[in-house]
Amino acid sequence: MATILQKPQFEGLKGDSQGARVTVRGAHKYFGENKVLVDLDLDIAPGEFVAVVGRSGCGKSTLLRLLAGLEPATRGLVAIDDQPLRTLHPDVRVMFQDARLMPWMHVLENTGLGLTGDWKPKAQAALDDVGLGDRGKDWPSILSGGQRQRVALARALASHPRFLLLDEPLGALDALTRPDMQRLIEDLWRQRGFTTLLITHDAEEAVALADRVVQIQNGVISVDIPVQLPRPRDRASAEFIALREEILRHVRAAE
Numbered sequence: 001m002a003t004i005l006q007k008p009q010f011e012g013l014k015g016d017s018q019g020a021r022v023t024v025r026g027a028h029k030y031f032g033e034n035k036v037l038v039d040l041d042l043d044i045a046p047g048e049f050v051a052v053v054g055r056s057g058c059g060k061s062t063l064l065r066l067l068a069g070l071e072p073a074t075r076g077l078v079a080i081d082d083q084p085l086r087t088l089h090p091d092v093r094v095m096f097q098d099a100r101l102m103p104w105m106h107v108l109e110n111t112g113l114g115l116t117g118d119w120k121p122k123a124q125a126a127l128d129d130v131g132l133g134d135r136g137k138d139w140p141s142i143l144s145g146g147q148r149q150r151v152a153l154a155r156a157l158a159s160h161p162r163f164l165l166l167d168e169p170l171g172a173l174d175a176l177t178r179p180d181m182q183r184l185i186e187d188l189w190r191q192r193g194f195t196t197l198l199i200t201h202d203a204e205e206a207v208a209l210a211d212r213v214v215q216i217q218n219g220v221i222s223v224d225i226p227v228q229l230p231r232p233r234d235r236a237s238a239e240f241i242a243l244r245e246e247i248l249r250h251v252r253a254a255e
């Protein structure tokens with residue numbers, strides 16, 4: 001078995017946008033009697049890529065909504081660069097499983113949503129980055145599912161966020177489109193160095209992309225596994241398969 005690197009590599013730090021530092025301390029989130037997150041701690045280093053796994057309903061999206069500033073914690077601290085997060089943050093963007101494109105806007109306008117000032121060149125550059133530079137004048141309705149997710153990714157990255165939150169963005173894509181999108185996300189992350197949190201049900205996706213895979217169970221981070229394999233990762237290697245199986249074992253044990 002080849003040696004697994006012992007030192008964590010945060011390769012994303014090379015880029016033009018320094019990633020945000022993310023801190024969650026003693027976070028609780030209750031919906032009435034339903035205590036979804038209970039005293040949860042999580043630290044994400046600037047530029048680090050963390051994948052979150054766990055059984056359905058364990059609180060993954062709830063954690064993401066707290067980190068996006070979409071909802072407050074019932075109790076505890078959520079901070080970006082050591083500043084408590086109280087509402088939406090200009091350096092934090094989210095991409096969801098559905099592209100959420102506005103059908104009455106062209107692709108370029110959809111990409112520019114949320115940008116201020118001279119937004120067109122920035123939206124065009126973002127479309128170029130995801131390989132859709134020539135589709136700006138199209139309506140979203142004529143794009144494939146994978147292309148719509150590329151537009152959603154372009155929109156999320158157009159403002160050069162320092163923290164990108166991904167809520168199962170590739171969950172609805174077919175098996176051929178998925179690895180392409182995974183590579184695109186990894187390439188952009190490596191170029192730009194934004195901090196990333198990815199929610200996924202796919203253990204292979206988690207090991208392919210993340211520096212660390214964490215599992216939520218009983219309201220806390222119950223498993224925290226570093227993935228110290230060189231990038232781009234060889235999905236057929238023994239180390240990759242062993243980590244993927246380890247994560248699957250943890251997720252199944254929580255069910």
Ligand SMILES: Nc1ncnc2c1ncn2[C@@H]1O[C@H](COP(=O)(O)OP(=O)(O)OP(=O)(O)O)[C@@H](O)[C@H]1O
Pocket residue numbers: 031034036054055056057058059060061062063
């Ligand atoms: N706005 C809300 N009001 C009431 N309960 C909520 C709300 N949002 C989430 N919940 C509850 O919180 C729990 C966790 O939901 P969450 O969506 O975070 O889970 P998840 O791990 O992302 O699940 P999945 O993998 O199925 O997407 C569930 O029991 C859900 O019903």
